[in-house]
Amino acid sequence: MDDRERVDPEATELSAESSWTLGGDSDGAYFFGGSDRESSILSEFGWNFRPEETRFDRIVPDLEGNEEEKLLPDSVTGSAAASGGATAVGSGTGGDASASNPSVSSSSSEDQPEKSTASGGNKPPAETASKVRKKGQKRIRQPRFAFMTKSEVDHLEDGYRWRKYGQKAVKNSPFPRSYYRCTNSKCTVKKRVERSSEDPTIVITTYEGQHCHHTVGFPRGGLISHEAAFTSQLTPSSLSQFHYPGIQLHQQIPLCTLPQPRQVPSKARESPLLPQTNPPRLPTDEGLLGDMVPPGMRNR
DNA sequence: CGATTTTGACCTGCGC
């Protein structure tokens, strides 16, 4: 039918052992794994898995009210989350969160792509402006979504070119978190990649922002789309058993075109290890979700 | 030689 069906599960390193789940909120959409282990991670994101109902409930309480400053489970931080990140988001449910993890919410700030220039880094002055702005204004979050992928490689190719601009060790996780930025100068999309502390085989990738351009093309043929791979597992029927906190996914991420991520680590560009059986997929204008969400799920 | 990665320092936000 469409591209999605071209995905050959066997060509990927994705594990079919866990069912993948889609979730989201007013700030974006998220993809998660659905196993027990993964559900625990989900809770870190602000989602509660309800086995008895086989569904996920958003922990965040006030979706309508004041979401201006409501930060997403920002850090998909498996790690930060480990200590209660989820709650940081929903402030209510998680309970334990408050304790030792301020992380989740604060960090972001990616909304203002340039804010950093002013405040960040090693350059001392010139920070006042952004500071003032921050205090006076609410942050505007970029559309964001995250997904977990079972993969041996950390950086999953997705058709775009990324430049790594940082790496940080995260609390409660033996794995560092890497920060990437789209190499397109006009594009402010960022991406965070980290391994789940709970299951090292799982890579948690968080995208933030919208690409304002198409993919750079596929340098190599036959790449893998982990997203497509797992979304292919999300049959309409299986999806229907989950609860989506009412979001217009297509509205959430209107322009973002995220083509098939391919499991080709930037480092392993020349790696012969990765199976490459899928034909490259042409960029589409369907937008991010066009690649990730089964047609049956979209608002059309 | 240009592009990308590495890495230490710095900044910000939040909890105590």
Next chain:
DNA sequence: GCGCAGGTCAAAATCG
């Protein structure tokens, strides 16, 4: 106010 943790910058190193 202090300390912690996450996020970003940018110089240096590395790669193609």
